Amino acid sequence: MERTDRAELAQTLRELTLSFLRDAPRHDLSRAAAGTLSVLDRLGPQRITALAEREAVSQPSMTGLVQRLESLGYVERSADPEDGRASLVSVTAEGVAALESRRRLHDQIIDDRLAALPEEDLRALAGAVPALQHLISTTEPDVNR
């Protein structure tokens, strides 16, 4: 693929991301909140520091986020039996439900937009699904949110 073609593709993907981003305010969970719940859901209880690194936020930010999620009933905290300094955060059933609700809502918004496209476009997009999935995994081990 030519370098200029790749640049055009990158630009298109940037525009697509930003166009979907405008829909984000309709959700109740922030990106970091949804990402944190997803990590806890898939990987089990985690320390504050590990969550902060994964979500690319500071440790104090993650402390505050966990406190907000705790007050919403979406996560619980327990002492780490192996390290008296650390605590382990785990997701609750309510947290999993909120996460799935957010995913369904977001999928529905995108699906509504797809429904407006002609069949030809949908075929082209369907053909690109494996490539898109590879692209997702290029730098991002945690995307299923």
Place this chain on the structure above:
Amino acid sequence: MERTDRAELAQTLRELTLSFLRDAPRHDLSRAAAGTLSVLDRLGPQRITALAEREAVSQPSMTGLVQRLESLGYVERSADPEDGRASLVSVTAEGVAALESRRRLHDQIIDDRLAALPEEDLRALAGAVPALQHLISTTEPDVNR
């Protein structure tokens, strides 16, 4: 296209969006800030109310955003000669430069990820570019940011 296939496509696009979204904190301009500068760049001076509607934020939020952009030197305000109540916001050369810098940075981040894909995936994505552009325009008249 089958409904279930479309749902899978929607899910893939959601995951892609969120994986790119994690790169957003590296930029200095917020989504609303970048979108506002882009509108001013392409459409010329606009009223606060028009900008608020376009960016889907409240009028007071846009007032605050414009004040911050003004203090950064990215926009200027002048009186509307046709309506004493209104003011017109316009982008400065510094604002355009900041906008373009942000676009280049984001495109580069995405391009770096594309560079890691095999040629086969790139071909599939290239074939989906027209469809992606149509998808961008389904609900979003302002995406070139």
Place this chain on the structure above:
DNA sequence: TATTGTTATACTCTATAACTATA
């Protein structure tokens, strides 16, 4: 009266710096 915009107020989410407790 209706519209344009600002101010007042509050909450979320982010950051850095300073601190406490444990390793």
Place this chain on the structure above:
DNA sequence: TATAGTTATAGAGTATAACAATA
């Protein structure tokens, strides 16, 4: 000393309600 986490503080960015000025 180093690490895990919290608290203190500040700023960006969002909202609603109340207000001033103009149409």
